[in-house]
Amino acid sequence: MELYFAPLACSLASRIALYESGQDARLIQVDTKAKRTEDGSDFYAVNPMGQVPTLVTDENRRLTENVAILQYIADRRPGVGLAPEGEERYRLQQWLSFISTELHKVVFIPLLDSKAPEGAKAYAREKMGPRMAHLERHLGACAFLLDRFTVADAYLVTVLNWAVHLKIDLAEWPSVALYFKRMHERPAVARAFSEELALFRAEQARRAA
Numbered sequence: 606m607e608l609y610f611a612p613l614a615c616s617l618a619s620r621i622a623l624y625e626s627g628q629d630a631r632l633i634q635v636d637t638k639a640k641r642t643e644d645g646s647d648f649y650a651v652n653p654m655g656q657v658p659t660l661v662t663d664e665n666r667r668l669t670e671n672v673a674i675l676q677y678i679a680d681r682r683p684g685v686g687l688a689p690e691g692e693e694r695y696r697l698q699q700w701l702s703f704i705s706t707e708l709h710k711v712v713f714i715p716l717l718d719s720k721a722p723e724g725a726k727a728y729a730r731e732k733m734g735p736r737m738a739h740l741e742r743h744l745g746a747c748a749f750l751l752d753r754f755t756v757a758d759a760y761l762v763t764v765l766n767w768a769v770h771l772k773i774d775l776a777e778w779p780s781v782a783l784y785f786k787r788m789h790e791r792p793a794v795a796r797a798f799s800e801e802l803a804l805f806r807a808e809q810a811r812r813a814a
């Protein structure tokens with residue numbers, strides 16, 4: 606398996622899922638601005654959208670989109686329980702879709718994108734409150750998004766990290782802040798974050814040079 610990723614981008618959720626389930630993959634770093642992989646190849650040849658994550662399976666099939674890739678990784682190790690079966694799978698998909706469409710794309714992409722106009726950023730900030738309040742209500746009563754750690758938590762902790770990067774104080778949503786801290790106490794999450802933080806800093810230094 607090969608996972609195309611960019612440091613601290615949404616693809617970090619897939620790295621967390623791999624570590625949580627003890628799976629190996631070749632991790633290939635992508636410069637999503639230049640659309641080049643680490644050996645200089647054209648990333649558009651791998652994914653015509655030029656986006657991470659992109660997964661190439663052992664059967665050489667290409668899979669894109671966080672929601673699909675995360676469930677694929679989880680389903681290779683069903684015993685670990687990163688994606689429950691039966692009725693609970695719909696609940697998992699509910700949270701994955703919420704994170705993908707309501708948080709990742711509506712709120713965080715306009716705030717993180719230096720090319721997004723101020724109007725788009727103001728719109729994203731306005732949308733943030735009710736979405737974070739929804740999370741706050743849920744995480745006030747539950748330790749995880751479902752009844753145990755799943756790939757939805759891997760995705761959520763990845764996205765919440767961008768709030769920190771944007772200097773948005775999570776203390777405004779105390780249960781979310783506690784959840785974020787608790788997730789980092791998981792060895793797989795801590796390992797994935799520290800590895801990607803080092804890669805992120807190296808990439809920033811390269812760009813600044």
Ligand SMILES: N[C@@H](CCC(=O)N[C@@H](CS)C(=O)NCC(=O)O)C(=O)O
Nearest residue numbers: 614615637655656657658670671672
């Ligand atoms: N719909 C895709 C979006 C993935 C996405 O937004 N990836 C970002 C990194 S977090 C990216 O590759 N951005 C570069 C670009 O869109 O050109 C998914 O959910 O997997």
